[in-house]
Amino acid sequence: MRKEQEILTDYLKHKGLKQTSQRGIILDIFLSAGRHLAADELHNMLRDENPRIGFSTVYRTLRLLTECGLAREVNFGDGRARFERALDKSQHGHLICTKCGKAEEFTIATMEKSIKQIAVKLGFKPEGHRFEVYGFCKKCR
């Protein structure tokens, strides 16, 4: 069993929730897909193979994956929540093209440290962050 499936299983057990085929399928698709999927995009990807899985379930499962640390919600300012893999991925920022909508990732090693310093100075306890740069990608500029 892949590590992510195990994490989900453990989380469900721990919370007294149930293992269902839908949850397994959704996790699989989520992991195999590229990054930054909106709930309805994932739902569309399921449709062909699993036409009986409803949007609500996809949505609820993405929430579940976020809760148990397998997914992370990101927002690119277009009013749709997107989800990306969270496990084994360090925090990073996104370069979002305002023309074609593509999102690239970038890491800033010093970013984490800077945040901590600022937060400590202001008595703020950081739990997570979001760093997005908007502009034009190589193709669209």
Add this chain to the structure above:
Amino acid sequence: MRKEQEILTDYLKHKGLKQTSQRGIILDIFLSAGRHLAADELHNMLRDENPRIGFSTVYRTLRLLTECGLAREVNFGDGRARFERALDKSQHGHLICTKCGKAEEFTIATMEKSIKQIAVKLGFKPEGHRFEVYGFCKKCR
């Protein structure tokens, strides 16, 4: 006439748009208010003095202010667009308390440089960015 009013007037003239009392009032309230106002919050602030100004107008005017560079749209992840003064304010990040919802600002002078370096390396042309840190503020931690 304050500088901001002048900028709005110039912008309207330039675009062939019309000066209206509503636009003046909304700009005034926007400038006098604290930061990070949602459209409906601003609308509520108007209500007592100007019960005839509709929400649509507030909303459209905030868009207008954003267009002409007087306002900037910020998003704190709760699904509501907020607006803050843009003029004479350097780019900054926000520390957002996930408990009480309060947002503090912090400046990121060194971050600007990092962004530019990264963008250049990836062929990305940055136009603006958003940097938000979520956590617990001094009171709520």
Add this chain to the structure above:
DNA sequence: TTTGATTATGAGATTCAGTTTCAGCGAATA
């Protein structure tokens, strides 16, 4: 001024993503 072209306004309707509801369904445990 008055006129006339054109933009602005406000109330309500619409949209759209996200969320909730609820009547069965199905997984887990004994």
Add this chain to the structure above:
DNA sequence: TATTCGCTGAAACTGAATCTCATAATCAAA
């Protein structure tokens, strides 16, 4: 296998944002 209790899917609902349209207001020209 029976019983319990969470899960599912379709549809209804929510709330913010956006659009529509009849009427009102602006402003440049006469």
